[in-house]
Amino acid sequence: xxxxxxxxxxxxxxxxxxxxxxxxxxxxxxxxxxxxxxxxxxxxxxxxxxxxxxxxxxxxxxxxxxxxxxxxxxxxxxxxxxxxxxxxxxxxxxxxxxxxxxxxxxxxxxxxxxxxxxxxxxxx
Amino acid sequence: xxxxxxxxxxxxxxxxxxxxxxxxxxxxxxxxxxxxxxxxxxxxxxxxxxxxxxxxxxxxxxxxxxxxxxxxxxxxxxxxxxxxxxxxxxxxxxxxxxxxxxxxxxxxxxxxxxxxxxxxxxxxxxxxxxxxxxxxxxxxxxxxxxxxxxxxxxxxxxxxxxxxxxxxxxxxxxxxxxxxxxxxxxxxxxxxxxxxxxxxxxxxxxxxxxxxxxxxxxxxxxxxxxxxxxxxxxxxxxxxxxxxxxxxxxxxxxxxxxxxxxxxxxxxxxxxxxxxxxxxxxxxxxxxxxxxxxxxxxxxxxxxxxxxxxxxxxxxxxxxxxxxxxxxxxxxxxxxxxxxxxxxxxxxxxxxxxxxxxxxxxxxxxxxxxxxxxxxxxxxxxxxxxxxxxxxxxxxxxxxxxxxxxxxxxxxxxxxxxxxxxxxxxxxxxxxxxxxxxxxxxxxxxxxxxxxxxxxxx
Numbered sequence: 001x002x003x004x005x006x007x008x009x010x011x012x013x014x015x016x017x018x019x020x021x022x023x024x025x026x027x028x029x030x031x032x033x034x035x036x037x038x039x040x041x042x043x044x045x046x047x048x049x050x051x052x053x054x055x056x057x058x059x060x061x062x063x064x065x066x067x068x069x070x071x072x073x074x075x076x077x078x079x080x081x082x083x084x085x086x087x088x089x090x091x092x093x094x095x096x097x098x099x100x101x102x103x104x105x106x107x108x109x110x111x112x113x114x115x116x117x118x119x120x121x122x123x124x
Numbered sequence: 125x126x127x128x129x130x131x132x133x134x135x136x137x138x139x140x141x142x143x144x145x146x147x148x149x150x151x152x153x154x155x156x157x158x159x160x161x162x163x164x165x166x167x168x169x170x171x172x173x174x175x176x177x178x179x180x181x182x183x184x185x186x187x188x189x190x191x192x193x194x195x196x197x198x199x200x201x202x203x204x205x206x207x208x209x210x211x212x213x214x215x216x217x218x219x220x221x222x223x224x225x226x227x228x229x230x231x232x233x234x235x236x237x238x239x240x241x242x243x244x245x246x247x248x249x250x251x252x253x254x255x256x257x258x259x260x261x262x263x264x265x266x267x268x269x270x271x272x273x274x275x276x277x278x279x280x281x282x283x284x285x286x287x288x289x290x291x292x293x294x295x296x297x298x299x300x301x302x303x304x305x306x307x308x309x310x311x312x313x314x315x316x317x318x319x320x321x322x323x324x325x326x327x328x329x330x331x332x333x334x335x336x337x338x339x340x341x342x343x344x345x346x347x348x349x350x351x352x353x354x355x356x357x358x359x360x361x362x363x364x365x366x367x368x369x370x371x372x373x374x375x376x377x378x379x380x381x382x383x384x385x386x387x388x389x390x391x392x393x394x395x396x397x398x399x400x401x402x403x404x405x406x407x408x409x410x411x412x413x414x415x416x417x418x419x420x421x422x423x424x425x426x427x428x429x430x431x432x433x434x435x436x437x438x439x440x441x442x443x444x445x446x447x448x449x450x451x452x453x454x455x456x457x458x459x460x461x462x463x464x465x466x467x468x469x470x471x472x473x474x475x476x477x478x479x480x481x482x483x484x485x486x487x488x489x490x491x492x493x494x495x496x497x498x499x500x501x502x503x504x505x506x507x508x509x510x511x512x513x514x515x516x517x518x519x520x521x522x523x524x525x526x527x528x529x530x531x532x533x534x535x536x537x538x539x540x541x542x543x544x545x546x547x548x549x550x551x552x553x554x555x556x557x558x559x560x561x562x563x564x565x566x567x568x569x570x571x572x573x574x575x576x577x578x579x580x581x582x
Binding site: 115 | 366400401421422423424473476480
């Protein structure tokens, strides 16, 4: 793929990923849980491209989720909520940290180093 | 300067779509569901919901025309922020910084309505040279709005502690014993406060405002009604973005403490050459793109500094910022425009990946180079670090520092026990003699997180 096509693709993805709904603009709306997503372990990768992957992870009460950090340092701060696990503070690189989700609910989190990185864990 | 523009703030009905949004940046999930947005989609635009941040994208995404394309309502204030022009920089990350500054001004001049003024948030020049300031002035005079307010970056004050900057831009600004250049002015009912946080930096520290300036801020806002919207602008971010790279201000929280009672505070910074935004209660923080070159996002490369992006993508990562004051909104609406109109994400990611790849390939070369090429009495400055960090020399011998970075550095003795260097541009070197034994800590007075030590033994 040429650099130009890649750039255009990235731009297209950005345009679709940007928000539209709620502003009177008909926006792109993906299904929250793609039907053919491969079954994955309860793991969220904090990537070098500044994203949590998957950005939404669904698990069940009593399961642990592994936050896997690569070469670029990140952290995980949960929005205050009953049952939210402890934050993963500091700068974490080339390591994995697990958190137990003992309460049902939706727990959103961000990386304080890169505020654009946001994700959530849905505990059923 | 600064001229005080007093204009009654006209209450205009506009931008209802913006006011529909929760303005505290933390909309609830319920509000979200009511909007019919899925979470992934929502997260990608959360910052915008909170603060009005958006990119204008080529091809005309409708929302970009709402703020960017329509003339502001009658009496509505809007202005532009530009930052980090680094006139005089000529390295690979951008060999024509004058051209890109001119393109930035051209982009502003092409707007259908002209801003009330420009704010330049510092690093006008690379090396504080008179010719660099002259060039910047010449390009900025091409702006149709005709009025620019400045605050200095560390590159503008590094040679003479800000004397030449103040001579050019400091008329009417406040002076203290340890520096000066801060000021405030009113426009359309908004109080603008320009701060200087790049002088008298301490070893190991971050940006600094200092006691005199803090006392002035307290006095300056004392008699203002809490409903007065406040815009604070300064070079180095006033919040702790990434202290490991020096991206923060040591006493920034104290300054913001004086602004706690105000309902709307917008903080505009530069220095980190990328947009970042954060909302904390009544305060919205924004850092701006540069007009010269990008720097990697925090921790994504071995060090900060000018970052090379793939050919053809430079203008994706440079830009200008449009700021609208909408009287009925809590936060000012901020719109970032890249020079190309493209989103900067892809170019940032590509530049960072290349920097990481280079760093993985380089250690072997660097290690052998250090063993073979580096003399004993020598310290190299590379990737914003002194190597070796602690160096031993014999009494009576000399030590030489060589700068291999694409940015200038300046050696300063932490306790003033040896003569500091002049500004060391790329490839420049500096030699100091050490006639007495002892330990001599030092730091870079532009980037005070960079520290080293000379141990002089008999």
